[in-house]
Amino acid sequence: MTDAAGSYSEVEPTEVISDTPKPRGAWRFFAYSGIGIFVFFVPVTIAGDNTILLDHVVNGLRALLGPATPYVILAIILFGTIYPFATGRWRISTTKSVFAVLNIVGLVAASMMVFDFGPRFLHDESLGPFLFQRLVIPVGLIVPIGAIFLALLVGYGLMEYIGVLVRPVMRPVWRTPGRSAVDAVASFVGSYAVGLLITNRQYRTGGYTAREAAIIATGFSTVSVTFMVIVARTLDIMHLWLWYFFLALVVTFVVTAVTARLPPLSIIPDTTFPGVEPNPEPQITGSKWKAAWADAMRQLALAPKLPINLWQNFRDGVLMVSQILPSIMSVGLIALVIEKHTPLFEWLGYIFYPIVWLLRLPDPELASTAFAVGIAEMFLPATLAAGATSELLRLVIAVTCVSQIIFFSAIVPALMATDIPMKVWHLVVIWVERVMLSILFAVPLAHLILMVA
Numbered sequence: 001m002t003d004a005a006g007s008y009s010e011v012e013p014t015e016v017i018s019d020t021p022k023p024r025g026a027w028r029f030f031a032y033s034g035i036g037i038f039v040f041f042v043p044v045t046i047a048g049d050n051t052i053l054l055d056h057v058v059n060g061l062r063a064l065l066g067p068a069t070p071y072v073i074l075a076i077i078l079f080g081t082i083y084p085f086a087t088g089r090w091r092i093s094t095t096k097s098v099f100a101v102l103n104i105v106g107l108v109a110a111s112m113m114v115f116d117f118g119p120r121f122l123h124d125e126s127l128g129p130f131l132f133q134r135l136v137i138p139v140g141l142i143v144p145i146g147a148i149f150l151a152l153l154v155g156y157g158l159m160e161y162i163g164v165l166v167r168p169v170m171r172p173v174w175r176t177p178g179r180s181a182v183d184a185v186a187s188f189v190g191s192y193a194v195g196l197l198i199t200n201r202q203y204r205t206g207g208y209t210a211r212e213a214a215i216i217a218t219g220f221s222t223v224s225v226t227f228m229v230i231v232a233r234t235l236d237i238m239h240l241w242l243w244y245f246f247l248a249l250v251v252t253f254v255v256t257a258v259t260a261r262l263p264p265l266s267i268i269p270d271t272t273f274p275g276v277e278p279n280p281e282p283q284i285t286g287s288k289w290k291a292a293w294a295d296a297m298r299q300l301a302l303a304p305k306l307p308i309n310l311w312q313n314f315r316d317g318v319l320m321v322s323q324i325l326p327s328i329m330s331v332g333l334i335a336l337v338i339e340k341h342t343p344l345f346e347w348l349g350y351i352f353y354p355i356v357w358l359l360r361l362p363d364p365e366l367a368s369t370a371f372a373v374g375i376a377e378m379f380l381p382a383t384l385a386a387g388a389t390s391e392l393l394r395l396v397i398a399v400t401c402v403s404q405i406i407f408f409s410a411i412v413p414a415l416m417a418t419d420i421p422m423k424v425w426h427l428v429v430i431w432v433e434r435v436m437l438s439i440l441f442a443v444p445l446a447h448l449i450l451m452v453a
Contacts, residue, residue: 029157029300036153040225043241051238054149055229058142070114070132073140077329080322081107095416099327106326109333110136122333127340131332134386135379138230140325146226147317151309157296159185164292167284174219174253175260176212177280184220184253192221192411200418203272206279211268213420218265218430219256221411222248222402223378231401234382235394243449244398247442252403255437262433264426273419324410328377331409335376339369339384348372355436359443362390370397371435375428377409378402395446396439403438406431 039053046056062069081103084090090100112118113132122128153159162185167178174180183198196217203213228245232238259265272278284291303309339345349368356364356371366388370381378401385397405411406427415422 026297026300028303028306029161029296032152032156032306033158036149036151036158039149040153041242041245043238052229052241054142054146054226055233055238058138058145061141061145062137069137069141073132073137073325074110074114076140076318076322077107077110077136077325080324080326083319083322093416095413099413102330103326106329106331106333110326110329122337124340127336128333130383131329131336134234135230135332135383136325136329138233139227139328139379140321142226142230143224143321143324144314144317146224146229147313147320148310150224150226150317151313155299155309155313156303157299160299161292161296164284164295165288168288173257174215176215177208178283179207180212180216180220183216192223192405192414196221196414196418200420204276204419206272206276209270209272209278210421211265211270214268214422214426215256215260215265217415217418217420217422218405218427218434219259220252221415222252222405227378228398228402231379231382231398234379234386235398236386237391237395237398240395240449240453243453244395247395247445247449248399248402251399251438251441251445252405254441255403255434258437259430259433264429268421268426327409328379332377332380335373335380336383339373339380345369345372348375351432352435352439355439359439361396361439361443362393363388367393367397371400371439374401374404374435375407375431378404378407392443392446392450395450396442399442399446400435400438403442404431404434406434 039057041052043050043052044056049056049059065072084096084100084103090097109118109122109128110132112122113128116123159182163179163182166181166185170176170178170181170184174184179202183202199208199213199216199221202208203210208216225245228248229238229241232241232244237244304312335345346365346369349365349370349372351368352371353364353368356367361367366385370384373380373384381397381401385394388394388397412424412427415427416424
């Protein structure tokens, strides 16, 4: 349940049962959640293309917009570039200021791609056009549309229902309170922005300690399912969509269980937000199924009417993607230029070469470089490996794109804007740990999947 301060708390099952509200239209829990599950997780074949319904909708929208598509995306980037200056958010921190400037760079670069001007080397098919056509446009369309359907998946009690059921394993496995189950599920299925919002609120109200908040923020705040679709399409593994989704989920959560026990996460103070009393959660001693249903019904009772919820999520999706696209276009293009014209990421990739070689991944040089470039932008490993002949390599890179969590074009500035006491060097070390562990766990599991898929 969610209290007035925005924190999640467990209650005794007798209270859960007696106090369970009777929301109007309990059928919405099944109907809306079912539609959300179908849209995101059930592949269907339309016009010979077998993929999830969300992907079909986005492809249809792109065909409908036709030649206007690049201009629509450019308008979103323009809005995202203006927004930090119009709201004053660029003054919040040095990181915000840096990314506000990078947004301007991204706007200029996107304008070059749309109106065909600027340095010719940027118009190399493997640089600007590749980034804009294969990444920026799909992301610009899929996030707002995906946000509409995410309203059905996360807004009508399903996440709360699942969250209660998995609470008993959260403390022993991930060293976080049971209430963080909702956080973890909302982050993985929804987005890192949703996850970080919940996490920071819990930390400020005493629901999490600093260490718990850091574990959750760096362990569960993945990109959304909609972003995973882009990665899968870029790496041509949509025919493995369900395998890919659950492999990424398992690897992400297993890696988090390990990093929670390693420095720097293990040495972050296990204390609450300054001046705030701890807000521990009581344990559920009765039927967890009844408690889960009670929490789901509470969320359903609080849920806004469907048209309002869809509009709010679409609006939030547009705002989110407007802040992401300029940084993808700037940080992504800078990283691609560095990767193409300097050996920097090849050098950085040597960190991962021993484990890549040990696990016998095909094309170890490409793999190591792809893993290294992920620190700049999570999509870049997919762009580098898009033409790889090995399906195993493409699947492992697709998983690592998600499970690495940390990247500088979005997660790092978002984390730095919270009250969670983490430093940039913490995030870099955690990124190295997560990539190495992701490779270690993903390779054998990917082998197994490709044998049975």
